[in-house]
Structure formats: structure tokens, C-alpha cells
Amino acid sequence: MPGENLSRDEARERAALLSVDGYDVSLDLRSALDASPAGAGGTEGQRTFRSVTTIRFRCAEPGAATFADLIAPSVTAVSLNGKDLDPGEVFDGSRIRLEDLAADNELVVDAECAYSRTGEGMHRFVDPEDGEVYLYTQYEPADSRRVFANFEQPDLKAPFRFEVRAPQGWTVWSNGVGELADGVWRFAETKPISTYITAVVAGPYHYVTDSYSRTFDDGTTLEIPLGAMCRKGLAPHFDSDDVFLVTKQGLDFFHDHFDYPYPFGKYDQAFVPEYNLGAMENPGLVTFREEFIFRGKVTQASYEGRANVVLHEMAHMWFGDLVTMEWWDDLWLKESFADFMGAFSLVGATRFKDGWITFANRRKAWAYRADQLPSTHPITADIRDLQDAKLNFDGITYAKGASVLKQLVAYVGQDAFLEGARRYFKRNAYGNTRLGDLLSVLEETSGRDMAAWARSWLQTAGVNSLTPQVILGSEGRVTELAILQEAAESHPELRPHRVAVGLYRCTPEGTVERYARAEVDVDGPRTVVRELVGADAPDLVLVNDDDLTYCKIRFDEGSLATLRERLGEITDPLARALCWSALWNLTRDALMPARDFIDLMLRFAGRESDIGVLQMLHAWANSALTYYVAPHWRTEAGRLLTEGALRELRLAEPGSQHQLTWARFFATVASEEADLQLLQGLLAGTAKIDGLEVDQELRWAFLEPLAAHGVADEVALSAELARDDTASGKRHQVRCLAARPSAAVKAQAWAAVVESDALSNALVEATIAGFTQPSQRELLAPYAAKYFETIERVWAERSIQIGMDVVKGLFPSLQDSQATLDATDAWLAAHEGAAPALRRLVLEARDDLARTLRGQACDVAAAG
16 A cells, blocks of 8 residues: 555545544553653554544445555554454554445544654653653644544544543643543544644643633624643743733734634643744644743844744634645645734734734745745645645745735735635635635625636746836936836746835935835736826835735846945835845845845944844845855955944944844854954853843854854853753754864764654754854865765655755755756756655755855856
8 A cells, every 4th residue: 555645636535435523532641751662562662652543434435445544653453343453454554444334434443653753743852951741743734643543634624532641740732621530631522623733732831821702793702711831941931921912912803804703612822842833723722832932032023923923823723724725735725824814913913013024024035935946836736745745835835825815905905805704714614625715705705807816826836026117308207117027937927916116215314215106007028107107206116115016126227226325224114124125136146246235234234123124134144145155255255244243233222132133143153263252251251242131042142153163162062051951952052062163073963863863853953053054164075975875765764854854954055066066966867766855855955056156156256
């Protein structure tokens, strides 16, 4: 039988055959505390737990055969309709063969399932601070089969009843409300939901409660118990009041706009360790990465980011949980909407009123990058199987999809869009949908032809560029302003865009301000903006002002000249952010030398008021330094950035978030002896910058460059771990240890990640982050060949999450030469039969490397 990688065709065949009436799942997690590494029935070295599942389901064709999904070390017993089946005959490690089905069926599977150390399935974490054990589940897209037997596909929804036996003193949570009686936690039956959004969290978590109440127009009242939890070691840092505040604001907002009461009873939010994702929308029990609990001082951008994720997951309660896509082809039906609704509600309901600036600057950067990779795909993707699905949680499905929905709101109007959503929920509650189900309600509410819009925006790939063309008359006024639309040769589609065009001028007061604006529908290669004829000559034309559409902004020569001299003087923060984003796209596209972007950053970033934009500028400048500047100029570029960062650090208001941001950037780019000595002094307390509090998180940020440049040795890093002997401290120490500039260190780090599976997912991630230091290109050179010799084996032997981490994280991107590009092409040519998901990751890395070489050539040419 086929293995773990369920195909779309198999899922469709099974969905046509089966209807699932319900699950009863019984888990015995008492083995989580066992000293032995193996539970009963488990293989040596694997810690397991007992999982007993009863599935009641109907078959449309009695006598037919199908299979249930289960990934487990062993199966103790299987019975179908009261008949015992031999596990050795029907279970192959990932599937249970079921033959001669009746019209009504009951399947009972008793299995030993494995605890996970990769964040997939039932993850087990031991807190190094106090020895406590914590469990949580993470399933999307298809890892619930690692915890209980099921039919693992989104369109076979069913109600679930969970019962859990856990160590004494633990608390257990699941999707429904739970009660402890006779040593067993029993949970209320869920509404019909998909397998991948069921959840269990168990352990001695710190738990805080609150409540939400909403009275509707008909006089009925909805009461939602709220809970939030984290490890005990993080409890002193847990600002649950702010989490609850955003939660209540979000519930108010979505009830105002969706006209469908929250359907899943309680609303718990669990912040869990070693989490692979940002968060997961399990109904009634949302899980988040615990890094959203801040151990040190962070900027408002961090609080805004957390609030956005809280609201993104909440939007999923309707888009994704109540109404779920039929198969992963339409993953965008939940992720694009949640990404859009996260920003929409952030601005509409919380204190973070500049959320659209972050969206334009950060989320769209993710989308623009993904949409120019060879693996780009339409928003409605062709997902052949589960490996495809895993890789499509990407910038297209999330950020481009959300950008396109923002444009759709401008196209059909906010009222029509939200009314379409309300009808969509009511018609499809607890069901599964495809693209056409959404388009039909939007056509009803807007009166627009949604099929044509969908063909252009959802069913084709690629990003368009929009460039202004300005013709001035003899009197210095605009006689014609046109927008030129272009597309890449690989994806030549020209699309309809609803855009705002802003005209800006330099004022006598020294600012750059908008004085004229027009909205226009761009269609085809050239569109004239008639409303701006006769306007005064602009110093700057911004063709996607207010960020209504999804496109790469280009500039005419006059506008670019203005930006080179006056970028920091643009008064509108969104317009300024859009200009920065456009300039970074020019740099990545090798149309602007990286040294010019670094120069702009050094001259104008110090004036940036939006802290999220400033942090993004630092990340882009570091990418320009690492990848795009001419290699012979890299040392000088680093010196200039370090000098500029230190200057802005000293000029920043003491104790401000800008000061903290510049301090972190200074540490990122520091390499000269004097700069490293300053970092040492700040750690030791012998140097001081007024207002800069060097808390534990900032200490680790300073230690990484010291380790990477051979200043902080193993003794110093061990001493720091003793000072911060926590799970977070351990991750930081592992990263810093792997960063040290030694051939033996690199060999040890490589072996720990590639040759062994002893490290957890979080420590794999930390080791890779430390291993790949931009200042150590020569030291890392021998690993380029080893990478290509290794990746196919790693992909076959390790879980897909660890495989992705290794293939992406260890690609020799720092060996930025034609030889590395040729080696990548040679591997691709010799491995045409490799797993498509593996080839996709290598192709993406190859594209980034080719872009690096083009950017460096552009910068070399600019140097003369």
C-alpha cells in the first residue's frame, strides 16, 4: 500500500465512499513521566503512549474497501464491526487496510503511539529549569494520525469525544470543556470538525482565566469562558491581561461583522514550547509559540505582531474551522482570509492603528519574494498530496492571498465583501467548500463578475510591476500621466488593478507631502490617469498609494531622484513604508545597487518613526550586506553599517524602543575589535549607554556575535547558561556554541543536525542558525559538497518538518559563486526523480542564489 503521503485522488475516492459519524478517542499519557525511554509495545528508545480510537462511519458501497490512517510504532489490536483483524496483516506503519465494509461500521484501534520531539503529533518537552514535562499536539496538515487512528483529510468531518489519563497533578485541555473524574479527563463532544484541528494540551501549565459576554440584538447572551496558559517557568513574564484584552476586542469585532456567534464554546489559548509555527487555530484550544511571551524588553512591533496572530487565529474559528476547505488546493480559503482579517481587525478593534503599514511593509515583502520564486503558484494551488500541502503554507497562500483580498474589498466594497462572508458562513456551517462556493456569494452581494476577477487574481501566478510615466507641459503642469503595467516572461498575465495614484511635492518647510490623489482601474499595459491632468508637476509619483493593490511599485527617474535626497521627509508613514519596500524590491531585482540601498538606510532610517518599519529596514540592510553587495566591498559596507548603527544608538532617546532596536542591529553587524569590545563592556557593566537596559534576552543577542568572532568561548557561554538556566537560555546557548569560528565546532554542529536525530526541533533550528554565520564563509566552504551528498537521505529518513529545516537552513547560500550555482544545477539534473517537495526547496534556494549573484554584479558595476 502507498505510504504516508496521501494523494488528492485517494482522498477524493475515500470521501465519496465514507461519511463519518463520530470518534471516541482515549489517550493514556501517564507514560510521559516514565523513566524508561519506551512504553509497552514501543521499540527501544521510543517513548510511547496508549491510544484507543473508536470510529463510527458509513459506507456508500457496502462490500468496498478503504483504509484508516495511523502512524505508530505498533498496533496492539484492530477490530472492524466486532471482528478482530490481525494488526500484522492490516497495518503497514501508516495505514490500516479495511475490507468488506458494511453500510454502518465501527472500527476500534488500540495502538502504541510515539511522543514527538519534532513538534509533529504529541510533542513532549522536558523543562531544563525544573524538570517538569509538558505535552501538546500539533497536526496541520496531517499529523493527528500520529496520535490516534482516523481518516486524515479535511472533508471527512465528525464530532469528537476525547478522554485522557494523565499523571496525577496535571491538567488536561482539549477542544471541548473537560472534567476530571475517577482519574480520567473527559471532554464534551465537539461540533463536526476536521481531524487536523483537534487538540490536546497536558501538563503542569500555569493557567489564567477570564470571561467574555456578548448580548445580541434578540436579547440572547453568549458567554465564552477564556483561558490562557504557559509553562510555569514563564509565568512571571506572562502578560495575560493584554492577551485577554486583544481576545475580547477581537470577539467583539468579529461578532459585529460576521453575524454568526462564536460556535465552539470556550476559548483557551496555550503558549507552548518548541513550537514549529506561529500558532494553530484549534477550535476552543488555540496553540501559540511561547516566544510570544516576552522575557525581556521588546518594541511595540512585538506586541502588535502577537495581537495580529491572536486575531488571525480567531478569524479561523469562522474561516477554516466552521467552514473548511475540501482539500488543500483551497487552503487559501482559510489562510488568506485569516491573514487579511488579522490586519483588518487589528486596525479596527485594537490600539494598533498602523497595522496596515506593517502589512504593506512586512507581510507583502514575504509575498513578493515567494511570488518570484520558480515554485510560485496561483493562490488556488494544485496540491497533489500532503507533501505539497506542507510546503504551501507560504507567502502566496498567506500574504499574497490577503493582499488580493484587500484589493477585492476595494473592488467590490467593504459592505458587499462582509455580507458575502456572512452568507458563506450560514450556508456552509460545519461543511467543506471550494473556490466556487465563495465566489457565488460574492457575486450575489457585489453584482460583479467574480469569475473574471478570480481568473486573473486567484488562478494565475506572478506579480506585476506598475511604473508611472509623466509628461509635463511647458507651464510645468501634467499633460499626461500614465501607468505602465509589466509582467515577468515566466508569468505574463496582466491583471486589473484598483490603485490610488498620489502626487507628492517638496514643501518650503522641508517636508514631502501629497497634494493630489486619484483612484483608477488599471487594465492592460498602459492606463492613462485622466483625473490628474493639469496638476502641478510632482516631485514624486506613488502609483500604489494607500496600498490598495498587490504589485511591485516602480518609479520614474524624477521620483527616484527625490527619494534619494528626501525619502526621510515624506510625512505620511504608509507612503514612506511603501517607498522603502519598493526600493528594496529594486535592490533584490538588481535594478538598484545594494550600496545605494545601504546608503539610503544610513541617511534616512534614523528618522523612521514606525518601529516595525525600522526593524524591517535593519533586516533588509543586513540581507544587502550578506548577499547583495560586491564581495570586495563587504568589509567596508559592514564597517559603515556598524558605524551608523552605533551613531543612531547613541542618538536615540534613552530607554526608547528605537534605542533597543538600534542596539540589536549594532550587535548584528558588529565585527571590528572596538565594536566587539563595546559589546563585552555592555555585558560586563563596564560600558554604559544611557537608558539601555541589558536584560537577559539582549545579553544573548550580544553574545552571538562575540561567539561568532571568537571572543566568547565555551566557558563564557556555559557561565551565561548558568545565569539563565531555562529552556530559552538553552536554545540561545546552543545557537552561540554552534556560531564559534572553529572547524571542530562546525563538524560537531553538522553531525548533530544531519547525522543524528537526538536534538529536538527547537535545538535543530538553533544549531542551524548558529552554524550559518556570514563572517565564516571560508570555514563553511567544505559543507557545500556535503550538503548535496546528504539531503536526499535526510529527506527520506527524517520527519518533513526536520527535513525542511535542514534542506532550507543548510543550503550553502553563503558560498555565493557560480560554482555553487553549477553544483545546485548538477544535483537537480541528477535527481529528477527526487521527491517533488525536496526538489522545490532546492529550486527555491537556487533561485535565491542566482538572485544573489545578479545583485552582486549590479553592485560591482556601480562601483566602476
